[in-house]
Amino acid sequence: MFFFLLLISLVKSDFENYYKLHHKLLTEYGISKKESELNYKENVKFIEQFNKEDHSYKMSENTPFVGFNKDKLKDIFIRRIRYNITNYQIKNAYNGNKLNKFDIISGILPDYIDYRNQMSSIRDQGSCASCYSFGSVGAIEGRLNLDKNNKFDFSEQQVVSCSQSYGNNGCNGGLSYNVYEYILHNDLAIESDYPYTETTGTCKSVKKHVKIQSYQSCRGFMQDCLVRGPIDIAMDVTSSFNYYSSGYYSETNCNSDPNYLNHEMVAVGYGYNNGKLYYIIRNSWGKYWGMNGYAYVYAGICGVDSDPVEPNGCSIY
Secondary structure (H helix, E strand, C coil): CHHHHHHHHHHHHHHHHHHHHHHHHHHHCCCCHHHHHHHHHHHHHHHHHHHHCCCCEEECCCCHHHHCCHHHHHHHCCCCCCCCHHHHHHHHECCCCCCCHHHCCCCCCCCCEECHHHCCCCCECCCCECHHHHHHHHHHHHHHHHHHCCCCCECHHHHHHHCHHHCCCCCECCCHHHHHHHHHHHCECECCCCCCCCCCCCCCCCCCCEECCEEEECCCCHHHHHHHCCEEEEECCCCHHHHEEEEEECCCCCCCCHHHCCEEEEEEEEEEECCEEEEEEECCECCCCCECCEEEEECCCCCCCCCCEEEECCEEC
């Protein structure tokens, strides 16, 4: 009896720690403390059982979404907006010239690339469905950080507030191709001039400092593109990815069709585990998710390599 009461007390204490860290996000989604505690207990049971089994990755009860139920999570991850993606690629890659093999790095690819130390601090998109902005802008930041040996931080909020006429929908989802098309014609501000507000907001006029010359799909040659620097990627994350904490993500109960991917992030490298290719992925769910905001995802899993996009000719002025 004493052990049972102690166990209940420990679970309660763990939930209070979780709620202290993530109550703002829960409140923004209209989830009460009582409801989140019930969700937390149910999800912790699932996570503990999963971690006892033989899997290539682990889950954690400390990730932001453990207080959410599965139906709520499905509602959160809005399918990315698709406006005939093939035509976008052909029309806009390299300013209207269809991509050819001349544009791809040839020769032997390195076995391991890791740009995490060149990236700015992990961000948290909060309750705004603005992942398309964090994935696209994050890739530009990473490429300029590599080029200039700096830690640049550019404005996701500008993209969220100002790119609707290019096909995006503020805090209700968007697409990397639309972001890069917008930046091609408008340039990009730095974060301190146009800080993130977690709302769609109203487009403001501020100083712009960043240009790109072009963007292109990396489908079929993602490693080649990563040799040049970080790239934008998308995945279907309506499954166990929400609770991921470490290891090599290998979920198969998900979709790899580009038309059903629902969350954009940044690929910042790749490597091999026992001869199996994996990608290093930077998320925008804060530092408490994954490995301080990062994940290892095996190639072919949940669409991680189905729709990668890279910005080219990034410059700051």
